[in-house]
Amino acid sequence: MLKLSKLTDYAVVALxxxxxxxxxxxxxxxxxxxxxxxxxxxxxxKILATQGIVTSQRGARGGYRLAHPLEEISIAxxxxxxxxxxxxxxxxxxGDCDARSTCGLGGQWDMVNAAIxxxxxxxxxxxxxxxxxxxxxxxxxxxxxxGGPAATA
Amino acid sequence: MLKLSKLTDYAVVALxxxxxxxxxxxxxxxxxxxxxxxxxxxxxxKILATQGIVTSQRGARGGYRLAHPLEEISIAxxxxxxxxxxxxxxxxxxGDCDARSTCGLGGQWDMVNAAIxxxxxxxxxxxxxxxxxxxxxxxxxxxxxxGGPAATA
DNA sequence: CATAATTGGACCGAAACAGTACTGTTTCCT
DNA sequence: AGGAAACAGTACTGTTTCGGTCCAATTATG
Ligand code: FES
Ligand code: FES
Numbered sequence: 001m002l003k004l005s006k007l008t009d010y011a012v013v014a015l016x017x018x019x020x021x022x023x024x025x026x027x028x029x030x031x032x033x034x035x036x037x038x039x040x041x042x043x044x045x046k047i048l049a050t051q052g053i054v055t056s057q058r059g060a061r062g063g064y065r066l067a068h069p070l071e072e073i074s075i076a077x078x079x080x081x082x083x084x085x086x087x088x089x090x091x092x093x094x095g096d097c098d099a100r101s102t103c104g105l106g107g108q109w110d111m112v113n114a115a116i117x118x119x120x121x122x123x124x125x126x127x128x129x130x131x132x133x134x135x136x137x138x139x140x141x142x143x144x145x146x147g148g149p150a151a152t153a
Numbered sequence: 154m155l156k157l158s159k160l161t162d163y164a165v166v167a168l169x170x171x172x173x174x175x176x177x178x179x180x181x182x183x184x185x186x187x188x189x190x191x192x193x194x195x196x197x198x199k200i201l202a203t204q205g206i207v208t209s210q211r212g213a214r215g216g217y218r219l220a221h222p223l224e225e226i227s228i229a230x231x232x233x234x235x236x237x238x239x240x241x242x243x244x245x246x247x248g249d250c251d252a253r254s255t256c257g258l259g260g261q262w263d264m265v266n267a268a269i270x271x272x273x274x275x276x277x278x279x280x281x282x283x284x285x286x287x288x289x290x291x292x293x294x295x296x297x298x299x300g301g302p303a304a305t306a
Numbered sequence: 307c308a309t310a311a312t313t314g315g316a317c318c319g320a321a322a323c324a325g326t327a328c329t330g331t332t333t334c335c336t
Numbered sequence: 337a338g339g340a341a342a343c344a345g346t347a348c349t350g351t352t353t354c355g356g357t358c359c360a361a362t363t364a365t366g
Pocket of ligand 2: 009010013
């Protein structure tokens, strides 16, 4: 369905909420604050910690804190942290596509991948918090078509 | 992993190949032409037929034919036909997100969805066909990336 | 009308995903 | 120093989706 995992959804929610707090926050607190089940939010935070998106403080009175300001964390970063690399097709490079020799459109998917990554990298978590992204939407069309094809889904 | 299904990949390959032929084409022929296994390509064509992307002719001497010219079929259309609607998150509208009341960023995901759909709708199957094997990174056709696909995260 | 060719729809196994639970390590408070 | 709180890592299980296969419905041909 071309949907990212629910974990990523939770990750964004947790990160935005974490960015609104200035102190270290524990998983239970974050769970109550966001409504995400505690074990799940804990798992998400753990993954984010390994990826360096949040810093962790172990022990009592510990918790998590954003490693970077909210404005510098893009959606693409979060997705890559949770879901892994953004590669729409299995035959990007070194892929195991069995139709590679006859498919005809060699690595054209890379263009699509770049477009997706571009769009996702242009949105930061701050944009998710504030609703001030309308003016940036103009730059989200990754590959600008000259005439603009009549490709309207 | 934010990857679209392999079926969609096959669908694009099959559609591009189908666009190169002018007559109705059967699944076995298309399979030999693309290298995709016969049952799989048959399934893909079936789905595409139900979505109106290709027209089918049953019975002997039957086959498939493109319903629209290649230039009018966008990647987003194919993805939506195979993988279903492009909704990155489960909580777009009417979603069953259990954290909807407390998550804070109500429907901000719609913005991300729009960005993705925008990028995907800007690329047509004709763009996939018109590939330049010589230099696929620098010599992209009409849809030229702003700064090149340097977003190889 | 019989036959063959081809699509249409349903079925099933496999793999990835989401969620849960447990144990270990680290740090603060008493 | 001792105990408690909180993160870190791993492993397990149920569920969903995906990929592939099989059989039934339909139509041109001779
Ligand atoms: S290389 Fe995978 S479909 Fe072309
Ligand atoms: S509504 Fe689903 S995470 Fe906010």
